[in-house]
Amino acid sequence: MMSQDALKSLALETIQSPRSAAQKIMSLHLSRDVLWTGLALVAVINAIIYSFSLFLSDTSVLPPIFSNPILFFVIITGLLVLSVHAFYWTGRAMGGQGDLGDLLALLVWLQGLRAVAQLVMFVLILLSPLLAQLFSLAIGVLGLWITVNFITEALRLPSLMYGVGVLILAAVGLMIGLMIFIGLIGLGAMGVPANV
Numbered sequence: 001m002m003s004q005d006a007l008k009s010l011a012l013e014t015i016q017s018p019r020s021a022a023q024k025i026m027s028l029h030l031s032r033d034v035l036w037t038g039l040a041l042v043a044v045i046n047a048i049i050y051s052f053s054l055f056l057s058d059t060s061v062l063p064p065i066f067s068n069p070i071l072f073f074v075i076i077t078g079l080l081v082l083s084v085h086a087f088y089w090t091g092r093a094m095g096g097q098g099d100l101g102d103l104l105a106l107l108v109w110l111q112g113l114r115a116v117a118q119l120v121m122f123v124l125i126l127l128s129p130l131l132a133q134l135f136s137l138a139i140g141v142l143g144l145w146i147t148v149n150f151i152t153e154a155l156r157l158p159s160l161m162y163g164v165g166v167l168i169l170a171a172v173g174l175m176i177g178l179m180i181f182i183g184l185i186g187l188g189a190m191g192v193p194a195n196v
Contacts, residue, residue: 011113015142018149025109026102026154035104039080042111047073049118082177083107086170087151094162094169096155103154110146114139 014021030038051069084107088100117139124132144167152163 010109011116014109014113014146018146019153022106022150022153025105028105030101030105032101032104035101035108038108039084039104039111040077042108042115043073043077043080045115046076046111046118049115049122052122079174079178080107080111082174083170086173086177087166088155090170090173091151091155091157091162091166094157094166096157096162096166098153098155103151106150106154110143110150114143 010021010024013024047069050072084100084104087107088096088098088103091098091103117135121132121135121139124135148160148163148167151157151166152160155163155166157163157166
């Protein structure tokens, strides 16, 4: 178990030198059970933060599926699982030689950092919506940069451009998969059989 100082140091290194941080995370050799549990945990944390954010927004304009924290948790979990596999298999198709467990460890860590960023943004929304929007934009750009570096390192791709390619191709596949997934969950939430 890493100390709080070690976690802060690793978080800072993730921002400053994501590939170096990726190597440290992968060197932990966490078991798949721990990693999948961690993925479920960060999804729960994201859903909790999201449920608090609903108090600050007009839920009447949201589709029913996005105004229900439990359904949101299901979507987040499904999206994370799809992301891991989409990145992994796309990377393998592009010549990547990495391990699924390494990629999973990096994405769980990244989602944990995003949960912390969401907490900060939640506070900023209360203080200054404009500042919260700027922070959200910065986190989005930084998140993409870290993701590309993590994918490149985990899958042992030749360069960051391969990582960008994996991200783009996997994102297209994820969009299609997510549309189907939300369609099935949404229909179920409205009481309509999924095979209709």
